[in-house]
Amino acid sequence: MSSPLIPAEMRLENQICFAVHSAAHAFAQAYKPLLEPLGLTYPQYLVMLLLWEKDDRSVSELGTPLFLDSGTLTPLLKRLQTQGLIDRTRDPKDERVTRITLTDKGKALAKQGQSIPQAMLCAMGNMDLPHLIALRDQVKALGQTLRAA
Template identity: 50%
Template sequence: MTPTAAPRTEPAEQDWLRLDHQICFSLHAASRAFNGLYRVILKDLGLTYPQYLVMLVLWERGDLPVKQLGEHLRLDSGTLSPLLKRLETAGLVSRRRSTRDERSVEVGLTEQGRALRERALEVPRRIAAATDCDLAEIEELRTRVVHLTERLDAAAAHLEND
């Protein structure tokens, strides 16, 4: 005998507008909770959460033009520039005009910025421990959120073109 799937139950139609039924709010609340947890953990590194994201991209990709860095982070230059200034003041990154295109500014890690990576290796483990999830569970959740993001991007593009 094969097990049958339990019937899907959906909230009553009038409940769809309840805040606790909104996936956007659940993701927003989770994001804020993660930001709060990262704020505490990243204090040891002297980084804010957005600065940490910049450092992650630079540790992974190396020197990048500001425009490409913003594309990886889904940030515009108006948001990214103050982050980069603070990281530069902290001695973690350097900014310089591109020799190939003077309109472009390239961002790179300083020696201090590269060295910080070693200390940052503990961040994912600390997040996993704090959330009582193992790294495999976190990776599974991350994969599902990435797929959701891709579908949302596609849906928004489709709606914009209609």
């Protein structure tokens, strides 16, 4: 008989962390073709979603909800600026703060992105909406539990 090096809880397939990890990977792959016409990567899309919700934010006001710091955001935002989607200006009230605002082009991109949530729902077509919402809330709770620990 086989003599496994590790117990069943250590098998990759049994671990909830890997289920979540690979589902996140699957989402990123699924978004790729949808975001390509917008010229956005998935992390850039998350930033744009925040800005479409509420314009004129500081770098840390973007980073906190996304769990990202300036080391990640600064170069990402510079690339969005290069694409003409945002402006980066120092806050005159506090010169330490960089304020991120949407350009007209950045605002216009929201319309192009409006079909994306529907397309993603379609990619999950065989799962009904109430079930997905319940799943989303359980996954959110799991994330919050982990961060609290």
